[in-house]
Amino acid sequence: MADNVKAIKKKDVKPGMYIRGYGKGSFLDPQVEVGRFIESFEDIEKYLPDDTEQVEILTDKFLDLPGKKEVKSKRTADTAARDLAEALPAARKVHDEAMCYVKKMISDIRTGKSIEVAAAESIVDQIIENVSVNKSALLTLSFLKNYDEYTYTHCINVNLYSVLLGKDIGLDRATLQQLGIAALFHDVGKGRISNKVLNKPGKLTDDEYEIMKTHSLLGLKVLSSVKGMRKEVLRGVVEHHERFNGTGYPRSLEGEGIHPFGRMIAISDVYDALTSVRVYKKAMTASKTLSLMYKWKGTDFDPAYFNRFVMIMGIYPPGTFVQLEDKRFALVLETNDDAPQKPKVKVLFDKKMRPVRSECIDLNSYGMEGQGMKVLCQTDPSELGIDMKRLAGFLT
Ligand SMILES: [Fe+2]
Secondary structure, three states: OOOOEEEEEHHHOOOOEEEEEEOOOOOOOOOEEEEEEOOOHHHHHHHOOOOOOEEEEEEEEEOOOOOOOOOOOOOOHHHHHHHHHHHHHHHHHHHHHHHHHHHHHHHHHHOOOOOOHHHHHHHHHHHHHHHHHOHHHHHHHHHOOOHHHHHHHHHHHHHHHHHHHHHHOOOOHHHHHHHHHHHHOOOHHHHHOOHHHHOOOOOOOHHHHHHHHOHHHHHHHHHHOOOOOOHHHHHHHHOOOOOOOOOOOOOOOOHHHOOHHHHHHHHHHHHHHHOOOEOOEOOOOHHHHHHHHHOOEOOOEOHHHHHHHHHHHOOOOOOOEEEEOOOOEEEEEEOOOOOOOOOEEEEEEOOOOOEEEEEEEEOOOOOOOOOOOOEEEEEOHHHHOOOHHHHHHOOO
């Protein structure tokens, strides 16, 4: 450990300290980079998960807080828009390739063919590379989804959210890839469920629900026979419906008895399902989804992973559609870490949903005196009659 690095307990962290990271460096408690000053007691809760034990600080950096003014992002909304526009073509290419792969994979399972693992590894690698360059681009595409493609977009989105979570908690590249594979394959067992049950538009009967629940074990069965499939991938797949308090299926596993992949995929799976439109339900907005899922933290979801997930996605993730305080409608370009309620956005429509000359604004510093402007509400663009794919076109 370098001379200027000191390991301390979370309870000893104080505002003003510079946090290099936390965690002991084991698989279950990986070292996670933080790289920022803690400016308040709220920051301690915001940047360090509940179960953090060890924190590394830099002893030669300390913030003089009393005279400190609020720091606002120096990165402009125009820069964010330009970076996103530049990153979107590559992200779209990866997304399109992932869609092709998933369509073929689902068809192969239905027809009893074997799954192509090497191709899945290549897709997951590309997704990891892509989010390392620009997280916003693939996230944007994940929110601009069409409901009729849910079966496919769900596999890709659960993969994307799980990769972002795994990356954030500091998984090494090889483990991250295996997590991505498990997330991509998490519902393969549904390929062995009859269409009558799988695509039933209404509520399932108790018997049908029991049939549906077998998809975790069916997924395990399908993937166990695939050459080269890793044990942790199988656990991620079969345990993605286990719940932290032991009320899940198929084995009612509990807490850390559930493989970390299963605990991470469970969060991504529910988040994507709730934020998606289905034949029988509307999409829930990203912000409402997080507040609903918050109620299940510690019961359904691992609280430490869920806290990290909330920080990654934020209240208004890139690609979500919002109405501003001045009633105009905009697409979120990028979140502002120091002001989650005031992201950078691209204004596209006036209050009557008439297209306007697009304007990129940083809501955190908007207005004559830079006091900012808040988001009024988040809305589902498909409910306003907007073609989701056309909406993505406004960003390039
Ligand atoms: Fe599932």
